[in-house]
Amino acid sequence: MRGKLIVLIVLLLLTATFVSAATDVELIPIKNEINLKEIGSYSLKITNSGSVTKTYKIFSLESGWLIDPLPEDRTFSLKPSQSRSTTITIRPSVDFKPGIYAPSLIIDEYEGTQYESYNRNLKIYLSPDGPVDYLPSIKVDLDMPDKIYPSEAVPITLELENRNPLDLTNLKIRVQSEMNDFEKEMVIDLPPLERKTAKFTIIPDPHQQPKEYTIFIIFERQGEQVKVIPRKVEILPEYPSYAYIQTEEVLAWKYFYTVRATNPGNVKKAQDVKIPTNFWRSLFAQGVDDVKVVDGQRYLTWERSLSPGEEHFIHYAINYRLGLYLLLAIIFFTVFYYAVRSPITVIKTAVAKHSVDQETLSEIKVTLEVRNTTKRPVRGVEISDLVPAIANVQKSLELGTLRPKEIRNTKKGTKVIWALAEIDGQEHRIITYKIKAKLNILGTFSLPRANLEFMKGKGKKKGKAYSNVFKLSVK
Numbered sequence: 263m264r265g266k267l268i269v270l271i272v273l274l275l276l277t278a279t280f281v282s283a284a285t286d287v288e289l290i291p292i293k294n295e296i297n298l299k300e301i302g303s304y305s306l307k308i309t310n311s312g313s314v315t316k317t318y319k320i321f322s323l324e325s326g327w328l329i330d331p332l333p334e335d336r337t338f339s340l341k342p343s344q345s346r347s348t349t350i351t352i353r354p355s356v357d358f359k360p361g362i363y364a365p366s367l368i369i370d371e372y373e374g375t376q377y378e379s380y381n382r383n384l385k386i387y388l389s390p391d392g393p394v395d396y397l398p399s400i401k402v403d404l405d406m407p408d409k410i411y412p413s414e415a416v417p418i419t420l421e422l423e424n425r426n427p428l429d430l431t432n433l434k435i436r437v438q439s440e441m442n443d444f445e446k447e448m449v450i451d452l453p454p455l456e457r458k459t460a461k462f463t464i465i466p467d468p469h470q471q472p473k474e475y476t477i478f479i480i481f482e483r484q485g486e487q488v489k490v491i492p493r494k495v496e497i498l499p500e501y502p503s504y505a506y507i508q509t510e511e512v513l514a515w516k517y518f519y520t521v522r523a524t525n526p527g528n529v530k531k532a533q534d535v536k537i538p539t540n541f542w543r544s545l546f547a548q549g550v551d552d553v554k555v556v557d558g559q560r561y562l563t564w565e566r567s568l569s570p571g572e573e574h575f576i577h578y579a580i581n582y583r584l585g586l587y588l589l590l591a592i593i594f595f596t597v598f599y600y601a602v603r604s605p606i607t608v609i610k611t612a613v614a615k616h617s618v619d620q621e622t623l624s625e626i627k628v629t630l631e632v633r634n635t636t637k638r639p640v641r642g643v644e645i646s647d648l649v650p651a652i653a654n655v656q657k658s659l660e661l662g663t664l665r666p667k668e669i670r671n672t673k674k675g676t677k678v679i680w681a682l683a684e685i686d687g688q689e690h691r692i693i694t695y696k697i698k699a700k701l702n703i704l705g706t707f708s709l710p711r712a713n714l715e716f717m718k719g720k721g722k723k724k725g726k727a728y729s730n731v732f733k734l735s736v737k
Contacts, residue, residue, distance in 0.1 A: 284312030310340035317372040324365035326356040399425040420460040437476035442467040469570035471501040521576040525568035532567035549578035608729035630693040637687035642717035649676040653697040
């Protein structure tokens, strides 16, 4: 009994396999991406690969979908090896949400009292009629420096990815922060499921206080915020040299300057306002705190302490009038000097002869050098020298020396006088005489000035000249 049952099951399986293989069903999509108002379509081809004529019926039991063949013959017969092609139309009859659907298409095959069903899925991609009512999904990679020098432009790069089918047109990107002027706004289009790179720069306030700030990258669509990215940044301190603008006015050899100095940094700090100059201008500068040389360059400087962005005005002058006055004074005194100076110079020197024990002065040889410094002769020259009372003049003369015109005693000492009728231009005369001390001289012995008188020009007016005082000492 069990053996007969097994044989019967095997025969049924073989029969089912034969029936299944007797029909070929080919289903190809023509248009399977539609919205609620559109009609999709598939191409259906049925082939009778069996050996007998068969009848076929096409239908669907899916709820919410209208599925029909074109032409509308739902039931037909095919002879062996005969094929039939038709178009299956499909459209939603209810408001499905956007998504992917797969309603079933059923083909029943009849052969006498036997039948076989073929089930095929019609895959449909259903999209919305218009924009969806959910928020966009945006992936953002932000690239920007976290330490910022306020004097430099800040580059910002945004790598954007739209992660859903929503078409993000007129997407506004806005940079907002508590820093002055650190703002930016731009509008881009971000198509569905696409990537885009947005690059821009922001120039911060150069005087922004150095500390940590938070900036926000805000994405807005249709007036609503869809994403906010916070980012902490640090403004670094900067200490640049003071900037300046200088104006000039000139009035009769005096240059008046106004300097507008500004602190371009973001930290209050005392430093010098420096104006480059040269040596000669610095000599005539007025209203300057100091003159400094830095790396070989000379500067007029004023030390000031300015807050970030603060301006300060400095006034100074280069007064060449002082130089002009000084030049005129030099010219005047030079002319005056050459006008009033004596054309004759007298230089007194002396050589001492010591006693045997070398501790006292016993004899002194005095020399007077008389020189005419001009190129014109000088007439009526008279030279007088006073010997202190502690010494006597020796009347002996050395060979070649000039004999005194007169030697006379006075209350202050012995006066020796020489007379010369004329001294030619550039002529040099030497007069020597000896004196002998009345007592041994210890310490310092001073020889007074020698006097010289001469005739000035053609008149009777006399000019005078004096020698130096010469001192001898015994230790």
